[in-house]
Amino acid sequence: MLSSYGLSDVGCVRTNNEDSYLVDPSLGLYIVADGMGGAEAGEVASQLAVQSVHSFLKSTSIRDADTLVRAIQHANQRILDAANADPRLRGMGTTLVCLLETGAECVIANVGDSRAWMLQGESLVQLTQDQSWVNEVGRPLGISEENLRLHPMRHVLTMALGVSPELRIQVFPVELPPGSLVLLSSDGLHGPVPEEEIREILLRPISLEDRAHLLIEAAREAGGPDNITVVLIQH
Numbered sequence: 001m002l003s004s005y006g007l008s009d010v011g012c013v014r015t016n017n018e019d020s021y022l023v024d025p026s027l028g029l030y031i032v033a034d035g036m037g038g039a040e041a042g043e044v045a046s047q048l049a050v051q052s053v054h055s056f057l058k059s060t061s062i063r064d065a066d067t068l069v070r071a072i073q074h075a076n077q078r079i080l081d082a083a084n085a086d087p088r089l090r091g092m093g094t095t096l097v098c099l100l101e102t103g104a105e106c107v108i109a110n111v112g113d114s115r116a117w118m119l120q121g122e123s124l125v126q127l128t129q130d131q132s133w134v135n136e137v138g139r140p141l142g143i144s145e146e147n148l149r150l151h152p153m154r155h156v157l158t159m160a161l162g163v164s165p166e167l168r169i170q171v172f173p174v175e176l177p178p179g180s181l182v183l184l185s186s187d188g189l190h191g192p193v194p195e196e197e198i199r200e201i202l203l204r205p206i207s208l209e210d211r212a213h214l215l216i217e218a219a220r221e222a223g224g225p226d227n228i229t230v231v232l233i234q235h
Helices: 041-058 065-085 133-138 145-150 195-202 208-221
Strands: 003-009 019-024 029-036 096-101 106-111 115-120 123-126 170-174 181-185 228-234
Touching (some): 003 019, 003 029, 003 208, 029 041, 041 096, 065 096, 065 106, 065 170, 096 115, 096 181, 106 115, 115 195, 181 195, 195 208
Antiparallel strands (some): 019 029, 106 170, 115 181, 181 228
């Protein structure tokens, strides 16, 4: 049985929280979604994504990568339908990163730039690749990391739920050895907080709850420019 804990915070700048998350140990499903859009549309998109993936997987006994992909595609269509039905929601979208227990292994899937990380021993490894202009265009062009941090396109995603019927979903199996720890995070954490600081917090010999609070606190101390969400899953 995996241990888990999730926490979300509005941050220091935003007035509402457009992030959503899910921790369902009974289903073996863990999700972080970071919404975008005018007014409260981003909040609607991220909630729809989480609820749709959750309800889809609850409706089937099959636990595999293909089912997770179909759940995410279902969520994408629900967001598109909601936006088409209500002009106030048009243009909304959301990132999504999730972990699903499939038996001996787990499957991780993501769309956008919310991330999955694994701490094994003292090493922190980013498991997902950001679907963003910075990662898919800026870095291949050879733009320096310093310039990318200030680039006007730095917040642009190349893929998100609710943008198009066609999705590029990254899906891959992952083994969780005993003692390993997975972190799912919105960019409100890994944007302002350096990877080394995240690693140091995860290595502390304290509860998952305490580590989650320290991660949120670190993002707030770094200015908290965005909503901050973390889900921790430990074997």
